[in-house]
Amino acid sequence: MSEKKDNIFRRLYYGVLKENPTVVLCLGLCPTLAVTTSAKNGLAMGIFTSVVLILSNLFISLLRKLIPQTERILGFVVIIGTFTTLSQLFLQAYFPDINEALGIFIPLTAVNTVIYDRAEKYAVSHNAALSIFDGIGMGIGYTLIITILGAIREILAMGTVFGYRLIPAGYSISIAALAPGGFIILACIIAIANKINGGRRL
Amino acid sequence: MNENSNLRISFYPHIRDKASTSRIMLDVAISLLPATIFGVFNFGWYALLLILVCVGTCVILELIWDLGNHKRMTIRDLSAVVTGMILALNLPPTLPLWMAAVGAAFAIVIVKLLFGGLGQNIMNPAACAKCFLMICFATRMNMFVYQGVLSTPPIEVLRAGGTVDLLQLFLGNTSGCIGETCAVALIIGAIYLFIRRIIDFRIPLFFLIAAVIYIGIYSLFTRGGIDMTLIGAHLLSGGMLLGAFFMATDYVTSPVSRPGRIIYGAFIGALVCTFRLFGTANGSVCFAILLGNLVVPLIERITRRKSFGKEE
Numbered sequence: 423m424s425e426k427k428d429n430i431f432r433r434l435y436y437g438v439l440k441e442n443p444t445v446v447l448c449l450g451l452c453p454t455l456a457v458t459t460s461a462k463n464g465l466a467m468g469i470f471t472s473v474v475l476i477l478s479n480l481f482i483s484l485l486r487k488l489i490p491q492t493e494r495i496l497g498f499v500v501i502i503g504t505f506t507t508l509s510q511l512f513l514q515a516y517f518p519d520i521n522e523a524l525g526i527f528i529p530l531t532a533v534n535t536v537i538y539d540r541a542e543k544y545a546v547s548h549n550a551a552l553s554i555f556d557g558i559g560m561g562i563g564y565t566l567i568i569t570i571l572g573a574i575r576e577i578l579a580m581g582t583v584f585g586y587r588l589i590p591a592g593y594s595i596s597i598a599a600l601a602p603g604g605f606i607i608l609a610c611i612i613a614i615a616n617k618i619n620g621g622r623r624l
Numbered sequence: 625m626n627e628n629s630n631l632r633i634s635f636y637p638h639i640r641d642k643a644s645t646s647r648i649m650l651d652v653a654i655s656l657l658p659a660t661i662f663g664v665f666n667f668g669w670y671a672l673l674l675i676l677v678c679v680g681t682c683v684i685l686e687l688i689w690d691l692g693n694h695k696r697m698t699i700r701d702l703s704a705v706v707t708g709m710i711l712a713l714n715l716p717p718t719l720p721l722w723m724a725a726v727g728a729a730f731a732i733v734i735v736k737l738l739f740g741g742l743g744q745n746i747m748n749p750a751a752c753a754k755c756f757l758m759i760c761f762a763t764r765m766n767m768f769v770y771q772g773v774l775s776t777p778p779i780e781v782l783r784a785g786g787t788v789d790l791l792q793l794f795l796g797n798t799s800g801c802i803g804e805t806c807a808v809a810l811i812i813g814a815i816y817l818f819i820r821r822i823i824d825f826r827i828p829l830f831f832l833i834a835a836v837i838y839i840g841i842y843s844l845f846t847r848g849g850i851d852m853t854l855i856g857a858h859l860l861s862g863g864m865l866l867g868a869f870f871m872a873t874d875y876v877t878s879p880v881s882r883p884g885r886i887i888y889g890a891f892i893g894a895l896v897c898t899f900r901l902f903g904t905a906n907g908s909v910c911f912a913i914l915l916g917n918l919v920v921p922l923i924e925r926i927t928r929r930k931s932f933g934k935e936e
Contacts, residue, residue, distance in 0.1 A: 597756065
C-alpha cells in the first residue's frame with residue numbers, strides 16, 4: 423500500500439483487527455503461550471512488549487535513512503535490545519513482582535518476532551508518525567489478545583480473573599494452565615478472529 | 625426404441641445399499657447396550673446418570689452448534705449419542721457430573737465440531753476427551769469406588785504385581801470404569817457388530833494379537849516363561865476390549881486400506897502394552913488410540929496402492 427493512502431486510523435484498525443500480530447500474523451507465540459497463565463501476567467507482558475514496540479518503531483523510523491539496507495537487521499537488534507534493557511530496568515525498579523512473574527520472557531522481548539516484523543515490514547519504510555501509530559495499533563492488538571488468553575486460562579484453571587473469583591473453588595479445569603490448554607484456547611481465539619475477519623488473510 | 629423395451633438406461637451407482645450413517649451409528653449404540661446395562665447393574669444408578677449426562681451434553685451441544693451456525697441438523701446421524709456413550713463407558717463410576725459434562729463438551733466441540741464435524745475429526749472424540757479428563761482431573765479419574773469401597777481396578781493390581789481372578793474379569797464383577805469391566809458384554813456387542821458387518825475384523829484382531837505377543841515376550845523375559853494368566857488378565861481388563869472393538873475401529877480415524885488397518889491395529893496394541901507395562905495403566909488404551917489416530921495419515925501414505933507401472 424502506498425504511504426499516501428495510509429493514515430493513523432488505518433494503522434490502528436490493521437493492528438487491532440486486520441493484521442493482528444497474534445491471531446492473524448501468528449507472531450510471538452512463544453511468550454504468548456508461556457506467560458498467559460493469568461490475566462495479570464498477560465496484560466503486563468502485553469504492555470511491556472507494546473512499549474518496546476512503539477519506541478523501537480519510532481527510532482527505527484527516524485534512523486531509517488541512516489541504517490544501511492544490507493546491515494539493517496544489525497541496526498534493529500541494537501535499537502530493540504536497547505529499549506528492552508531500558509524497559510526491564512524500569513520494571514525492576516518499580517514493579518519487581520511483575521518482573522519476577524514474567525521471568526526470562528522479559529529479556530527475550532529483544533528477540534520477539536512481533537517487533538522485528540513491524541520493524542522490517544513497516545517502520546523501516548514509513549515516516550515516524552505512522553510508525554508510532556503502527557506500534558500503538560499492533561501493541562493494542564497484541565495486548566488485547568494476550569490479556570483475553572490470560573483471562574480465559576485463569577478463569578478455567580483457577581476460577582478467577584485478575585484475582586477476582588468468578589467460579590467457586592473446586593470447579594477448576596487444570597489443563598488450561600498447562601501448555602496444551604494454552605494451545606487449544608489460542609486456537610479457539612484464532613478461529614473466532616478468522617470468523618470476524620471473514621476468512622484467513624495474511 | 626419402443627415403449628415396452630426392457631432395456632433401461634440409468635446412471636451409476638448401480639449397486640446400492642441401505643446403509644446410512646444413522647443406521648451404522650444406531651447399530652454401534654445397540655452394540656454398546658450390553659456393556660451399558662451391565663455397567664449400570666454393576667455400579668448402580670449413578671452410572672446411568674453419568675451416561676445420560678454425557679450423551680445429553682453431546683447431543684445438546686451439537687444441536688446448539690447446528691442452530692447457531694445454520695447447519696444441517698447433524699444430530700440425527702446419532703454420532704453424538706455414540707460419542708457420549710463411549711466416553712461415559714470410559715469414565716470411573718463416581719466421577720462428578722460436571723466433570724463428565726466438561727469431558728463431553730470437549731469431545732464434541734473441540735475435537736469434533738471445530739475440525740468440521742463428523743468425518744473431519746482427526747482424533748477419536750471419546751478417546752481424546754478421556755485423555756483430556758485424565759490430565760485435568762487426575763485424582764478423580766483414578767478414584768474407583770466399587771460396592772461402596774474405594775478399590776483398585778484390576779489393571780492397577782496387575783501393574784503392582786498382584787494377581788486377579790480371570791473368571792471375575794470375564795464376568796465383570798470387578799472395579800474399573802463403567803463399561804470396561806464386563807468382557808462378556810463387550811464381546812456380545814462386538815459379535816453383533818461383526819454380524820451386521822459394521823466393523824472390520826482386522827483392526828481389533830491385530831490390536832489383540834500385538835498385545836498378546838508383546839505381553840508374551842515381556843513375561844518371557846521377566847517371569848521366565850509365557851504367562852497365559854498375565855496375557856488373559858491384560859486382555860480382559862482396563863478397557864482393552866472396549867478400545868479394540870469400539871474405539872480403534874472408528875471409521876473416521878482409522879486407515880482405509882486393509883494393510884493399513886493391520887499396521888494401525890498392531891501399532892495401537894503394542895503401544896497399549898508399552899504404556900501399561902512401563903508407564904501408567906489407567907487410560908493407557910485411550911492414549912494409545914489417540915497416538916494411533918495421529919499416525920493414520922502416515923500409515924495411509926505407506927500403504928497407498930500404486931498404479932501398475934508407476935513409481936512413487
